[in-house]
Amino acid sequence: MAGRKFRLALIQLAVGASKTENLQRAATYITQAAKNGAKIVALPECCNSPYGNKFFPEFAESIPGESTDLFARSAKENKVYLIAGSIPERADEKIYNTCTVFDPNGVMVAKHRKLHLFDINIPGQITFEESKTLSSGNSLTVFDMELCKVGLGICYDLRFPELAQIYAKEGCRLIVYPGAFNMTTGPLHWELLQRARALDNQVYVATVSPARDETASYIAWGHSMVVDPWGKVISECDHKEDILYADVDLDYLESVREQIPVSKQKRSDLYKVVNCSDQ
Ligand SMILES: O=C(O)CCC(=O)C(=O)O
Numbered sequence: 001m002a003g004r005k006f007r008l009a010l011i012q013l014a015v016g017a018s019k020t021e022n023l024q025r026a027a028t029y030i031t032q033a034a035k036n037g038a039k040i041v042a043l044p045e046c047c048n049s050p051y052g053n054k055f056f057p058e059f060a061e062s063i064p065g066e067s068t069d070l071f072a073r074s075a076k077e078n079k080v081y082l083i084a085g086s087i088p089e090r091a092d093e094k095i096y097n098t099c100t101v102f103d104p105n106g107v108m109v110a111k112h113r114k115l116h117l118f119d120i121n122i123p124g125q126i127t128f129e130e131s132k133t134l135s136s137g138n139s140l141t142v143f144d145m146e147l148c149k150v151g152l153g154i155c156y157d158l159r160f161p162e163l164a165q166i167y168a169k170e171g172c173r174l175i176v177y178p179g180a181f182n183m184t185t186g187p188l189h190w191e192l193l194q195r196a197r198a199l200d201n202q203v204y205v206a207t208v209s210p211a212r213d214e215t216a217s218y219i220a221w222g223h224s225m226v227v228d229p230w231g232k233v234i235s236e237c238d239h240k241e242d243i244l245y246a247d248v249d250l251d252y253l254e255s256v257r258e259q260i261p262v263s264k265q266k267r268s269d270l271y272k273v274v275n276c277s278d279q
């Protein structure tokens with residue numbers, strides 16, 4: 001693709017109980033996405049393992065390991081940047097929810113450990129405590145591909161606007177969140193959060209979910225999507241296994257920033273509470 005545009009592919013993978021099968025399926029789809037012109041391909045959160053506290057310790061592996069070896073090979077063979085969703089990573093006697101990124105030579109160029117753990121309690125609907133098995137990462141993660149700096153977050157990280165704001169300030173024009181929202185929070189929050197992050201920061205935002213499996217203990221919402229810097233959803237799928245494509249157009253992004261120059265108009269001189277009285 002000519003100019004300052006590149007094609008992004010999101011793989012809404014059906015993830016099951018066999019790690020080997022999950023990885024093979026991912027590899028097949030990565031090849032298909034590259035054949036269709038994708039320069040950057042992303043997989044979902046927990047792409048080698050079902051999502052759930054009982055699965056994380058069982059599927060956890062070190063990095064490098066079986067899964068990241070396959071990701072590296074796949075990125076190299078297909079000459080793409082690969083944002084390899086996330087996997088449960090075993091390190092320092094802990095388990096992290098970790099996203100690795102490989103360049104078109106198969107070199108790992110980024111590793112993001114989920115920063116904000118998904119600990120919530122919505123009585124009668126969903127209770128989840130990732131912190132029962134997982135530890136959180138402690139650093140923000142960006143990487144540079146030709147044309148564009150990319151920021152990374154994982155699922156619940158999407159709810160924290162400061163992260164996206166810092167990435168935009170650091171020069172990221174695309175933020176990618178492998179994620180797996182659920183049937184309670186997905187319907188209202190998934191799209192809303194992405195559009196908010198995209199519009200506030202005038203960046204492209206992409207989210208990649210696993211496909212929905214109605215028989216799973218945690219049922220993912222699906223609906224992987226890409227939102228442009230105007231806040232518009234430019235590509236979306238439903239809940240089934242699919243590959244989703246979108247063109248990231250950096251000239252368009254710049255034109256949005258010129259038309260509504262909020263980043264230059266910020267009143268940072270006022271955004272510090274020095275004294276707040278309720279009288
Ligand atoms: O924030 C949500 O509603 C879902 C988050 C989630 O599923 C996760 O972080 O894995």
